[in-house]
Amino acid sequence: MSGMDRRGFFGALVLGAVPLVLHASQQQQPGDTTRAQIPQGDAGFLPNPALAGVSRPPVTAQDNDPLIVGIEHRVRCPCPCGLDVYTCRTTDFTCSYSPERHREIMGLVQQGMTPDQVVAALVAKYGESTLMAPKPRGFNLVGYLLPGSLVLLLGAALTSVILSRRRGAAQVAGFVPAMAGDRTVDASPDELAKLAQAMRDLDQ
Amino acid sequence: MTLLGTFCLWATILVSTWGAVLAFSGRWRGRPELVGSIRGAVFAGFGLLVVAAACLWQVLAAHDFNVEYVAAYTSRNLPTYFLVSAFWAGQKGSLLLWAIVLSLFAALAQWLTARRYADLLPYVAGVTCTVLVFFVLVMVTSANPFERLAYTPADGRGLNPQLQHPAMIIHPPMLYLGYISAVIPFAFAVAALLSRRLDTGWIHAIRKWTLVSWLFLSVGITLGMWWAYTELGWGGYWSWDPVENASFLPWLTMTAFLHSVMIQEKRGMLKRWNLSLIIGTFLLTIFGTFLTRSGVIASVHSFTQSAVGYWFLGFLLLAGVASYTLLYTRWPQLEAEVQLESMASREAAFLFNNLLLVGIAFSVLWGTLFPILSELVRGTKITVGPPFFNRVNGPLGLLLLALTGIGPLIAWRRASTANLRRQFVWPLAAFGVTFAGLLLVGVRQLSPLMAWSLAGFVLGTVLQEFARGVRARHRMYHESPVVAFVHLVARNRRRYGGYLVHVAILIYFVAFAGTAFREDLQVSLKPGQSVTMRSPFGHNYKFTHLGISQYDALNRSVSAATVEVSEDGRSLGVLKSEKRQYVDGLGRPTFNPSTEIALRSTPQEDLYLVFESSVDGTEEANYRFTITPLVWWVWYGGLMLVIGGLVTMWPAATGGGTGSKSPVEPGYAAALAAPGGSAA
Numbered sequence: 001m002s003g004m005d006r007r008g009f010f011g012a013l014v015l016g017a018v019p020l021v022l023h024a025s026q027q028q029q030p031g032d033t034t035r036a037q038i039p040q041g042d043a044g045f046l047p048n049p050a051l052a053g054v055s056r057p058p059v060t061a062q063d064n065d066p067l068i069v070g071i072e073h074r075v076r077c078p079c080p081c082g083l084d085v086y087t088c089r090t091t092d093f094t095c096s097y098s099p100e101r102h103r104e105i106m107g108l109v110q111q112g113m114t115p116d117q118v119v120a121a122l123v124a125k126y127g128e129s130t131l132m133a134p135k136p137r138g139f140n141l142v143g144y145l146l147p148g149s150l151v152l153l154l155g156a157a158l159t160s161v162i163l164s165r166r167r168g169a170a171q172v173a174g175f176v177p178a179m180a181g182d183r184t185v186d187a188s189p190d191e192l193a194k195l196a197q198a199m200r201d202l203d204q
Numbered sequence: 205m206t207l208l209g210t211f212c213l214w215a216t217i218l219v220s221t222w223g224a225v226l227a228f229s230g231r232w233r234g235r236p237e238l239v240g241s242i243r244g245a246v247f248a249g250f251g252l253l254v255v256a257a258a259c260l261w262q263v264l265a266a267h268d269f270n271v272e273y274v275a276a277y278t279s280r281n282l283p284t285y286f287l288v289s290a291f292w293a294g295q296k297g298s299l300l301l302w303a304i305v306l307s308l309f310a311a312l313a314q315w316l317t318a319r320r321y322a323d324l325l326p327y328v329a330g331v332t333c334t335v336l337v338f339f340v341l342v343m344v345t346s347a348n349p350f351e352r353l354a355y356t357p358a359d360g361r362g363l364n365p366q367l368q369h370p371a372m373i374i375h376p377p378m379l380y381l382g383y384i385s386a387v388i389p390f391a392f393a394v395a396a397l398l399s400r401r402l403d404t405g406w407i408h409a410i411r412k413w414t415l416v417s418w419l420f421l422s423v424g425i426t427l428g429m430w431w432a433y434t435e436l437g438w439g440g441y442w443s444w445d446p447v448e449n450a451s452f453l454p455w456l457t458m459t460a461f462l463h464s465v466m467i468q469e470k471r472g473m474l475k476r477w478n479l480s481l482i483i484g485t486f487l488l489t490i491f492g493t494f495l496t497r498s499g500v501i502a503s504v505h506s507f508t509q510s511a512v513g514y515w516f517l518g519f520l521l522l523a524g525v526a527s528y529t530l531l532y533t534r535w536p537q538l539e540a541e542v543q544l545e546s547m548a549s550r551e552a553a554f555l556f557n558n559l560l561l562v563g564i565a566f567s568v569l570w571g572t573l574f575p576i577l578s579e580l581v582r583g584t585k586i587t588v589g590p591p592f593f594n595r596v597n598g599p600l601g602l603l604l605l606a607l608t609g610i611g612p613l614i615a616w617r618r619a620s621t622a623n624l625r626r627q628f629v630w631p632l633a634a635f636g637v638t639f640a641g642l643l644l645v646g647v648r649q650l651s652p653l654m655a656w657s658l659a660g661f662v663l664g665t666v667l668q669e670f671a672r673g674v675r676a677r678h679r680m681y682h683e684s685p686v687v688a689f690v691h692l693v694a695r696n697r698r699r700y701g702g703y704l705v706h707v708a709i710l711i712y713f714v715a716f717a718g719t720a721f722r723e724d725l726q727v728s729l730k731p732g733q734s735v736t737m738r739s740p741f742g743h744n745y746k747f748t749h750l751g752i753s754q755y756d757a758l759n760r761s762v763s764a765a766t767v768e769v770s771e772d773g774r775s776l777g778v779l780k781s782e783k784r785q786y787v788d789g790l791g792r793p794t795f796n797p798s799t800e801i802a803l804r805s806t807p808q809e810d811l812y813l814v815f816e817s818s819v820d821g822t823e824e825a826n827y828r829f830t831i832t833p834l835v836w837w838v839w840y841g842g843l844m845l846v847i848g849g850l851v852t853m854w855p856a857a858t859g860g861g862t863g864s865k866s867p868v869e870p871g872y873a874a875a876l877a878a879p880g881g882s883a884a
Contacts, residue, residue: 043730047754049821052763053783053797056817058728059826069724076587082445083438084589090726090828091438093817094796128584133591134574139582143574147567147596154559162547198676 053093062106071105071115075122076132084132206271206350209259212252213348216303216340219248220333227330242329243314249336250307257304260297260349264290270356273297273349279362280789281759289372290363295497295512296349298376302493303339305377305384306332313388313413321409327395328388335387342515359788362759365798368786371431375424379451382421383489386454388413389461390486390527393479397530402475402537407468410482412853414465418458419849425451426842437799439812439830440719441838444593449572450492453565457485460561463554463611470616471551472541476531477558479538483527488565490520495572546618553611560604567596602654605713608706609662612669627668634664652717659710666703673700697851704848711841718809718834726816730824739831741808746770750778752815752823761785765815765825769804779804781815781827810835 046052062068072086077098081088085105089098108118122130134140223245232238260273264287269275277290277297292298310332314325343349389410396406428451429441442448461481467474494516544551571588578586613627638660639653647653670689677688693700721740729735729749736746750766763783769776779802786794802813812830819826 043819043822043824045822046752046763046818048761048763049818051754051761051783051785051797052752052818052821053799054817055821056819056826058819058824059726063726064724074591076589082443082589087438090724090814090816091436091799093799129575129587132587132589133595134578134586134588139578140586143570143578143588143592144596147563147570148599150566151559151563151600154563155556158555158559159547162544162552165543165545194680198680 056093056099062109063102065109067115068102068105068109071109071118072102074115074119074132075101075105076130077101078126078130205259205262205268206352209256209263209350210344210348212256212259213340213344213350216249216252216256216307217337217344219245219252220337220340223249224330224333224337227326227333232326239326242326245333246307246310246314246329249333250304250311253300253304253307253340257291257300260291260300263350267360269358269360270352271349272351272353275353275357275360277360277363279360279759279794281787282360282363283368283758285373286363286368289367289376292376292380293363293367293372294349296343296347296351298380299339299343299347299512300349301377301380302384303336303343305380306336306339306387309385309388310336310391313391317409321392321406324392324395324399324401324406324409327398328391331391331394332387338515338519342512346512346515359790359792362786362788362794365784365786365795366435369431369435371427371435375427375431378420378427379424382417382419382424383451383454383492385413385417385420386458386485386489389417389482393482394527394530397479397534400534400537402534404469404472407465407478411462411465411469414458414461414482415849415853418455418462419846419853421451421455421458422845422849423842425455426839426845430839433835434801434803437801437814439722439724439814439828439832441835442716444568444571444590446572447492447496449568450488450495453492453568454485454488456561456565456568457481457488460558460565461485463561464558467551467554473544473551474555475538475540476535479531480528481558481562483524483531487520487524487527488569490516490523494520548614548619548624550611550614550616553607553614557604557607557611560600560607564597564600564604567600568593571596598651601713602651602658605655605658605662605710608709609658609665612665612703612706630668631661631664635661649720652720655713655717659714662706662710666707669703670700693851697854701848701850701852701854704851705845706848708841708845708848711837711844715834715837715841718837719832722830722832725829726826727829728819728824728826735829737829737831739809740833743771743809744773745811745829745831746773747813747827747829749825749827752818752825759786759788761787763815763818765827767802767813767827769811776804779811779813781813783815783817805836807834807836807840809833 049055069086072089073084075085077083077085077088077092077095078101079088079092079095079097081092081095083091083098085098085101088095089102092098105118105122108121113121119131128134134143136144223242226232226238226245227242232242263271263274264278265284267274267278267280273294273296277293278287282290290297292301310329313328313332317325317328392406392410392413396402425448428448432443433439433441458481461478464474464478464481468478494513497513497516544555546552571593574588574592575586578584609631613624613631615623619627635657639657642653642656647656670692673692674685674688677683677692678685681688681691683691723737723740725735725737727735729747731749731751734746734748736744738744746769748768748770750768752763752765754761754763756762761784764780765782766778766780768778781802782800783797784800785797788794799814799816802815804811810830810832812832814828814830816826816828818824
């Protein structure tokens with residue numbers, strides 16, 4: 001790194017990142033989606049509509065309603081795809097279940113239900129498996145908490161063992177060989193002098 | 205050909221059984237000619253399976269629809285290059301691929317392993333022959349790809365449209381190479397246990413095999429993500445599907461092993477743990493195969509439900525009990541040579557890294573199996589989908605990312621306070637600057653905020669390591685920065701290749717976090733109508749529907765919806781999404797209409813366009829437009845990972861010269877290790 005010290009190197013790195021951050025700052029406004037509708041002429045019939053998959057009615061404003069989309073992301077499509085209702089109805093166009101579930105959810109929302117009430121109504125009707133993830137209560141808590149708890153417990157146990165060993169172990173100071181089996185350094189005095197200098201430089 | 209193919213399968217069972225019996229009986233001890241016979245059995249098994257594979261290729265290429273497998277997965281008009289992927293498109297062909305890859309690796313292990321481990325090789329052959337016998341036995345009894353039908357259909361069913369994708373030519377072989385090569389480290393581990401040669405030597409013998417396995421698995425998983433992203437049409441690349449999870453599990457345990465093995469090599473610790481990880485990795489590959497092929501858990505990726513799943517379950521239990529029993533019997537001989545001395549040490553960081561990797565593996569396994577457990581305990585069916593996995597694994601993943609940066613900063617054995625301060629100051633500054641910058645630009649979601657800030661921390665660590673190494677070389681040898689950089693990497697490929705892999709991992713995290721800003725819009729457009737979307741990066745995209753055209757292509761009828769795209773008033777060209785109705789050679793529809801997405805990918809964000817349907821049979825089209833930031837970086841991360849992995853694996857030079865090892869090298873490595881202490 002001739003001509004540039006460590007401070008200079010990292011300074012340049014930080015300075016280089018600033019314009020990128022500012023650029024993103026001016027641009028980033030997620031979620032602003034608008035539709036600029038420019039009505040045009042008629043759409044003629046396709047020569048062979050059957051080849052274009054299952055025909056569907058036009059998209060409505062409710063299909064993009066964040067409230068409905070949010071609910072649909074929480075609810076599983078009953079087909080074997082394993083996807084949520086929103087993803088399935090906008091991906092698997094041969095599925096007849098997800099459009100049906102979509103209409104049902106829109107109907108429940110139109111009745112004035114909140115998202116939680118809609119989800120509760122669906123669970124009451126179809127069972128808990130209709131949720132993309134089980135509710136974190138009762139036995140399901142075991143599912144949510146066991147992995148993290150085990151990691152925490154084992155981490156704590158590991159820490160405790162290491163600390164207790166440390167207390168019992170003799171203090172070892174000095175130079176640490178870096179490579180297995182290298183109990184001696186195979187270098188000439190000149191090389192060792194260079195090494196010592198490099199180590200001092202590293203410490204600065 | 206089918207007769208020859210079946211004969212080869214039976215012959216493989218015979219020669220592999222011979223090899224296994226001979227290897228485990230121990231009669232080869234003191235009789236070199238028997239060792240040759242064991243090796244011969246391994247090579248013969250490989251040769252026989254190559255012939256069997258050639259037979260399957262031949263019947264596929266000849267469109268011999270009297271063969272059940274050919275009729276089920278091909279048609280006369282299937283493009284030739286997809287005949288390649290038809291080989292492994294079904295249960296039977298993919299099992300044959302499993303067996304061939306296994307026998308290939310078994311042969312390579314015998315051929316390439318250094319002679320100083322020669323006493324392990326007969327046992328290695330015994331293990332690989334046993335696993336091979338199992339797989340081929342499953343094939344000939346339950347899933348023979350050479351099975352003939354009682355009649356000959358005029359044409360085959362064709363290949364599933366989702367498998368008619370370039371990634372399907374390379375993704376499964378890569379994944380299989382990674383999955384199956386895990387047998388070799390397992391075989392060496394068993395060999396070490398059986399022969400009681402439990403020093404660190406056998407670890408050296410398998411480290412590169414594990415790296416090879418890990419690299420193929422990484423490439424296979426990344427290619428699988430690419431296939432899912434560009435073919436399945438939902439706009440994402442990872443959905444925590446059971447089959448995806450099955451490939452991720454051994455990757456996690458292998459990654460843990462690749463870290464913990466360093467502790468065994470350098471300090472003689474964690475011998476039991478490393479053996480457990482290697483055995484566990486092998487068992488997880490068998491478990492994944494069981495999951496994919498048993499139908500026990502529903503998945504879009506899995507093969508048809510069949511009886512072969514129970515074979516795998518039985519083998520999994522048998523192999524698990526046998527291996528861990530063997531490990532238990534050698535337990536006293538696997539005592540650590542030294543004990544861990546300090547929390548502030550590289551060893552401790554690696555231990556916690558292992559804990560997290562295995563913790564994530566457990567959590568993925570737990571989530572995958574939890575629906576079964578819930579049904580057993582409560583009698584209630586539940587779904588465990590992405591929200592569960594994201595919630596449980598998200599914090600663990602962030603902790604792991606933090607440790608990716610912390611580990612290389614801490615010295616082996618014990619780090620002093622001054623050393624820690626010196627090592628952490630710049631990476632922590634990088635973390636702080638990134639965090640503040642992100643807050644400044646309005647990022648408030650906790651997961652991306654933490655992921656990107658920690659990525660800044662890890663990048664700071666890696667850059668600092670490279671910068672210090674280059675400076676040290678510059679001062680010691682007066683090399684220019686570029687030459688110093690090249691020599692630095694060349695002289696310690698394992699360490700600096702590892703850092704490149706760390707960069708790849710942080711790139712993955714950066715890209716994954718971008719998903720939080722995904723935008724979707726569903727819309728109906730008549731020809732000439734437009735819609736605009738504002739992207740998370742503030743660009744205004746205008747999509748104008750041009751119309752739908754219908755035409756016939758090679759083996760399909762196509763309805764193509766075209767959209768003109770402009771970004772902030774600047775035209776980007778035309779994107780085309782298709783509905784495809786695949787037909788066989790007689791023009792009969794073979795599968796439901798499938799959808800091909802249109803994609804425009806840049807480092808900043810991806811435009812993802814899906815032609816959902818025609819509106820009431822007219823040229824008016826329903827579309828879904830999706831904008832997802834940073835997806836491009838997933839594939840770039842994959843590339844970086846491959847580069848890092850290859851650097852790590854590349855054999856060290858043995859001659860003289862500046863690029864090779866010289867007598868001062870250990871001292872130089874020590875210079876980097878102390879007092880910062882980070883030579884890997």
